[in-house]
Amino acid sequence: DTEVTQTPKHLVMGMTNKKSLKCEQHMGHRAMYWYKQKAKKPPELMFVYSYEKLSINESVPSRFSPECPNSSLLNLHLHALQPEDSALYLCASSSRAMREPDNEQFFGPGTRLTVL
Amino acid sequence: AQKVTQAQTEISVVEKEDVTLDCVYETRDTTYYLFWYKQPPSGELVFLIRRNSFDEQNEISGRYSWNFQKSTSSFNFTITASQVVDSAVYFCALRKTSGTYKYIFGTGTRLKVLA
Numbered sequence: 001d002t003e004v005t006q007t008p009k010h011l012v013m014g015m016t017n018k019k020s021l022k023c024e025q026h027m028g029h030r031a032m033y034w035y036k037q038k039a040k041k042p043p044e045l046m047f048v049y050s051y052e053k054l055s056i057n058e059s060v061p062s063r064f065s066p067e068c069p070n071s072s073l074l075n076l077h078l079h080a081l082q083p084e085d086s087a088l089y090l091c092a093s094s095s096r097a098m099r100e101p102d103n104e105q106f107f108g109p110g111t112r113l114t115v116l
Numbered sequence: 117a118q119k120v121t122q123a124q125t126e127i128s129v130v131e132k133e134d135v136t137l138d139c140v141y142e143t144r145d146t147t148y149y150l151f152w153y154k155q156p157p158s159g160e161l162v163f164l165i166r167r168n169s170f171d172e173q174n175e176i177s178g179r180y181s182w183n184f185q186k187s188t189s190s191f192n193f194t195i196t197a198s199q200v201v202d203s204a205v206y207f208c209a210l211r212k213t214s215g216t217y218k219y220i221f222g223t224g225t226r227l228k229v230l231a
Contacts, residue, residue: 004160042207042221043161056218088159100217102149104166110159 003027004108006091012114015081021111023074023091031055032074033105034066035090043090049074081115088112118143120210122222129198130230137193137225139208145169149211150184150191151219156204167191198229 004025013019023032031050035043048056049068063085065077074091089112092105119142129135141150152164165175167184175182179196195202205226209219 040224042209042224043219045218048218058218090159090161092161102166102168102211104151104163105161105219106163107153107161112159 004091004093004106006089006108006111008111009109010112010114012116013078013081014116015083017081018077018079020078021076021089021091021113023076023108024072025093025106025108026072027093027095027106028071029093029095029106030071031094031096031103032068033092033094034064034074034076035092035107037088037090037110039087047076078113081113083115086113086115118145118210118212118220120208120220120222122206122208122225124225125223126226126228128228128230131200132197134194134196135198135227135229137195137206137208137227139191139193139222141189141191141208141210143189143210143212145212145214147213149213151209151211152182152191152193153207153209154204155207155224161207164193195227198227200229200231203227203229 007022033048034046037043045058046060047066052068063080067075088110090110091108094103094105096103121140148169150167153161155161181194183192205224207224208222
């Protein structure tokens with residue numbers, strides 16, 4: 001199984017809602033990532049979990065809250081988002097710890113989020 | 117400073133034509149990694165290739181080939197006999213061997229292959 005899955009595929013939420021994005025991989029990967037991608041832009045790194053611990057937070061606003069319940073799962077909890085947070089949210093994983101620069105990341109299909 | 121430039125914003129070709137996507141990078145590091153990813157309309161980024169800075173051998177994988185030239189800081193990607201399924205956004209990325217190791221992506225090239 002060489003797949004990263006993400007649910008839901010699409011999400012529309014109001015600015016006062018609380019929602020969660022989910023990501024799952026069963027490749028035994030030990031690093032997992034959240035990216036945000038705006039239209040016609042490259043992905044921007046948000047968070048990195050390495051061995052289930054938060055390793056990197058790229059100065060992301062606290063209205064985004066990541067969680068790694070186990071080595072296969074990664075969540076992104078959303079609360080009080082703004083319309084400018086509308087984007088494609090991509091999850092990725094890699095086989096070894098993030099600080100090994102030669103290991104490629106495998107991406108999920110993303111969740112397309114719209115904040116009204 | 118680290119930077120990746122993909123000057124071609126969008127390219128359109130007719131099926132079966134060859135097409136080259138350009139990637140030029142800037143880094144002061146002597147060791148680094150370069151990557152190409154494909155992002156089809158479905159959204160996920162698909163890993164295509166990784167190249168380390170010590171390996172300047174060109175690589176061919178089916179219809180895909182990559183030309184790494186350290187002297188010009190370029191890592192170009194050629195698709196031979198393009199197909200409609202090649203339509204996607206292609207990202208070139210640089211990764212350092214120290215620090216956070218995060219990807220420095222180019223802005224991407226949108227390739228449209230017309231039937």
